[in-house]
Amino acid sequence: MSELRLFNTLTRDKDLFIPLHPGEVKMYSCGPTVYNHPHIGNLRTFLWSDVLRRYLEFRGLRVTQIMNITDVEDKIIRNANAAGQDIHTYTAPYIEAFHTALRELRVRPADSYPRATEYIPQMLALVKTLDERGHTYVADGSTYFRVSTLPGYGKLSKIELDASTEYGRIESDEYEKESARDFVLWKAKKEGEPSWQAAIGEGRPGWHLECSAMSMDLLGETFDIHTGAVDLIFPHHENEIAQSEGATGKPFVRFWIHGEHLNIDQQKMSKSLGNIYTLAEIKEMNYEPLALRYALLSVPHRTKLNFTTQSLDDAKSALARIDSFLLRVKELSASGPHGAKESDGHAGELIGRFLIDFEAAMDDDLNTAGALGALFTLIRDGNIAMDAGRISAADAEGIHAALMKVDPVLDIFPKRDENLDAEIEELIAQRNAARKARNFAESDRIRDLLLSKDILLEDTPGGTRWRKK
Numbered sequence: 001m002s003e004l005r006l007f008n009t010l011t012r013d014k015d016l017f018i019p020l021h022p023g024e025v026k027m028y029s030c031g032p033t034v035y036n037h038p039h040i041g042n043l044r045t046f047l048w049s050d051v052l053r054r055y056l057e058f059r060g061l062r063v064t065q066i067m068n069i070t071d072v073e074d075k076i077i078r079n080a081n082a083a084g085q086d087i088h089t090y091t092a093p094y095i096e097a098f099h100t101a102l103r104e105l106r107v108r109p110a111d112s113y114p115r116a117t118e119y120i121p122q123m124l125a126l127v128k129t130l131d132e133r134g135h136t137y138v139a140d141g142s143t144y145f146r147v148s149t150l151p152g153y154g155k156l157s158k159i160e161l162d163a164s165t166e167y168g169r170i171e172s173d174e175y176e177k178e179s180a181r182d183f184v185l186w187k188a189k190k191e192g193e194p195s196w197q198a199a200i201g202e203g204r205p206g207w208h209l210e211c212s213a214m215s216m217d218l219l220g221e222t223f224d225i226h227t228g229a230v231d232l233i234f235p236h237h238e239n240e241i242a243q244s245e246g247a248t249g250k251p252f253v254r255f256w257i258h259g260e261h262l263n264i265d266q267q268k269m270s271k272s273l274g275n276i277y278t279l280a281e282i283k284e285m286n287y288e289p290l291a292l293r294y295a296l297l298s299v300p301h302r303t304k305l306n307f308t309t310q311s312l313d314d315a316k317s318a319l320a321r322i323d324s325f326l327l328r329v330k331e332l333s334a335s336g337p338h339g340a341k342e343s344d345g346h347a348g349e350l351i352g353r354f355l356i357d358f359e360a361a362m363d364d365d366l367n368t369a370g371a372l373g374a375l376f377t378l379i380r381d382g383n384i385a386m387d388a389g390r391i392s393a394a395d396a397e398g399i400h401a402a403l404m405k406v407d408p409v410l411d412i413f414p415k416r417d418e419n420l421d422a423e424i425e426e427l428i429a430q431r432n433a434a435r436k437a438r439n440f441a442e443s444d445r446i447r448d449l450l451l452s453k454d455i456l457l458e459d460t461p462g463g464t465r466w467r468k469k
Contacts, residue, residue, distance in 0.1 A: 002359060002360055002363045003016055003017075003363060004016070004017045004055075004056075004059065004362075004363045005017065005363060005364065005365060006052075006225075006255055006257055006365055006366065007257070007302055007365045008254075008255045008256060008257070009156060009233060009256040009257070009258050010155065010156055010253075010254075010255070010256045012158075014364075014365055015255065017255065019061060019224050020222065020223070020224055020254060023060070023061060023062060024061065024062050024063075024064075025056050025061050025062070025063045025064070025224045025225065026064050026219040026220060026223035026224050026225070027049075027052075027053060027056075027063055027064065027065045027066070027219075027223070027224060027225040027226075027227065028065075028066050028067075028068075028211070028214075028215040028218075028219055028223065028225070028226045028227070028253075029046070029049045029065060029066070029067040029110065029226075029227045029228065030045075030067075030068065030211065030226075030227065030228035030229075030232055030236070031046070031067040031068045031069050031070070031098075031110075031113065032046075032069060032070065032094075032098050033070040033073055033075065033076070034069060034070065034071055034076070034091040034094040034095050034098060035073075035075040035076045035079050035090075035091070035094065036094060037094060037097045037098075037101075037278045037280070038097065038098050038101050038278065038279070039269065039276045039277060039278055040262060040277050040278070040279065040282065040292065040296070040307065041229075041261065041262040041269055041276075043101060043102075043105060043107075043279065043292075043296065044259065044262050044296045044301075044305065045227075045228065045229045045259050046067075046102060046105075046107055047105060047107055047293065047296050047297065048227075048259050048296075048297070048301035048366065048368075049065075049067075049227040049257075049259075050107045050108055051297065051366065051368065051409065051410065052225070052227065052257065052366055053065050053108070054108070054408055054409045054410075054411070055362050055366065055409050057408075058362075058406075058408065058409050064111050064218075064219065065110040065111055066110060066111060066112050066113075066114065066214065066215060066218050066219060067110040067112075067113055068113070068114055068115070068116065068210060068211055068214050069095060069098075069113050069114070069115045069116070070116050070207070070210065071087060071088070071091045071095070071115045071116050071117050072087055072116050072117050072194060072204060072205070073116075073207055076090065076091060077192075077193050077194065081192055086194070087117070087194055088117070101278075101279045104279060104289040105279065105289050105292065105293050106289075106290070106293060106411045112218060114214045114218065116205065116210040119210055119213050119214050119217070120196050120205065122213040122214070122217050123186075123205045123209045123210060123213040124186075124198050124199075124200070125213075126209065126212060126213050126216075126243065126247055127143055127185050127186055127200060127209070128199075128200075129247045130145065130185065130243065130246055130247050131143070131200075133246060133247065134149055135149045135150065135246045135247075136185065138200070138201075140188060141188030141189075141201050141203070142184055142186060142187050142188045142201075142203065143184070143185045143186040143200050143201075144182045144183065144184055144185060145182055145183050145184075145185055145239070145242060145243060145246070146179075146182055147179065147181040147182050147183070147242065148179070148181070149246070150242050150245070150246050153181075153238070153242055154238065155241070156233060156234070156237055156238050156241055156256060157233050157234035157235075157237075157238050159234055159238070183206065183208060183235065183239050183242075184206040185205070185206050185208075185209050185243070186198065186200055186201070186203050186204070186205060186206065186209070187203050187204050187205070187206060188201055188202075188203045189201070189202040189203045189204070207236065208235070208236055208239040208240055208243060209243065211236075211240050212240050212243040212244045212247075212252075215240075215244075216244060216248070216252075221244070221248045221250050221252075222248075222250050222251050222252065222253075222254070223253060223254070224253075224254050224255060225253070225254070225255045225256075225257055226240075226253040226255070226256050226257070227257045227258070227259070228257075228258060228259075229258060229259050229260075229261065230258045230259065230260055230261065231261070232258070233256075233258060237256065240252065241253070257301075258302070259301040259302065260301065260302055260303055260304045260305070261304055261305075262296075262304070262305045262307050263304060263305070263306050263307065264276075264277070264306075264307050264308075265306070265307075265308055266306055277307075279292065282312070285309070285312075287312045287315075287316070288316075288468075290319060290412065290414065291312050291315040291316050291319060292312065292315070293411075293412060294315040294318060294319055294412050295307065295311045295312055295314070295315040297368045297372070297410060297412065298311070298314075298315065298318075298368070298369060298372060299368075299369060300365070300366065300367050300368055300369050300370075301366060301368070302365065318372075318376075319412065319414060320467060321376070321379060322375070322379065322412065322413060322414070323413075323414045323467045323468070324458070324465070324467060325379045325382065325383065326400075326403065326413060326414075327465045327467065328383070328386065328465075329382070329396045329399050329400050329403070330396075330400060331465070332386065332391060332393060332396035333393055333396035333397040333400055334393070335393050336393050344390060346385055346390045346391075346395075347382075347385065347390070347391050347392075347395035347396075347398055347399060348395075348398070350378060350381050350382060350385065350399070351378075351398055351399060351402045353377075353378075354374055354375070354377070354378040354402060355402060355405070355406070357370070357373075357374035357377070358371050358374040358375070358406055361373070361374060362409065368410065371406075371409070371410060372410070375406075375410075378399070378402075378403075382399060414467070414468065424450065424455055424466055427446050427449065427450060428446075428450075428457070428464050428466065430442075430446055431443050431446040431447060431457075431464070432464065434446065450466070454468055455467070455468060456468070
């Protein structure tokens, strides 16, 4: 197995990944802010973070992944007030929608989903530590982090900050503070906002504080990987580093992994353009979640993805090719040694090259496009070899085993429902019987019935195969 290299935003290079503790990886992923349903841009970030975790496990590492849920912040408060609800009532359906979307996209659950409102004591303890180390000040009842007290601020984003920069104004709001560079840790209570009692004054946490408190509490003061989208590099992740390293004096995160944005038809997603899609809307367009998963993985995470309906159509076609190949391989594997020559070693070459190319692509900064390329090279060459009779039943079993080895990483192989399988197989048996009896009207009726259920039939010398449309 080759070496795994990941592009580290901190170093701006593809660094060799070696975990801090042998055999174990601690990983934190920035999760959703639950003021609305997650859109497909959000889902892309959550998806590739999960694939990173899966590939680390494929390499034999034990991974602990934490993903936060931001359930208190400005948009949530504003929307909840407009709806006449408290923030817990308002965010509940969006939290459920987030988990549902991840399940449908086959994103495996993180080990923990801490919520901001559950971590107020830890956040206040972090502010107290920062205060004791001389990093804070109070203005108009709010507590701020004084950036000038931390040498090296800006090392992640590589931004040179001074009070006149536009970047410095990103954190500016209605609260008074000494410098536009500084950022709020604890916001003083305001009318109409949820608040918590604290020694530093009643109020609520700033946005950045939760991730530092949660990650260090659950993963330790220094951990391996922090993931998120590129728009979080500054100011959010830069400020996480400041808070965390300001409190501990230790390196916070060793690898910062960021994913690029997703555009829709060459345009940035925006409400004004009406091009923000949720998973539910993709399904309403008659695309399965698996097609979206494939489309999102077809472009590596650090490459901007231009999302179109054509990309979903291409994904459907690709998934159909995968499904047909899997069926053909399983059929040949179950047929015994008849109908194919004894193995001449060709299948072993195909399998070996596939696994090497797959791992080389994934080791190169999680290149999912390259990994899919390796898969389709196997499908093309495997079909050619089967057509030529060069694949025995044992060979087919070996190909199937190789496919199942990589399946846990990308998880794009169609899954079949056993109850549905039995129902379809019974209808296929009835159709075959009708054809044998030359009752073509009944045979066509059953085919059309299956087609109405989005089941396509393919008659082959080895029998009738079926797949979802």
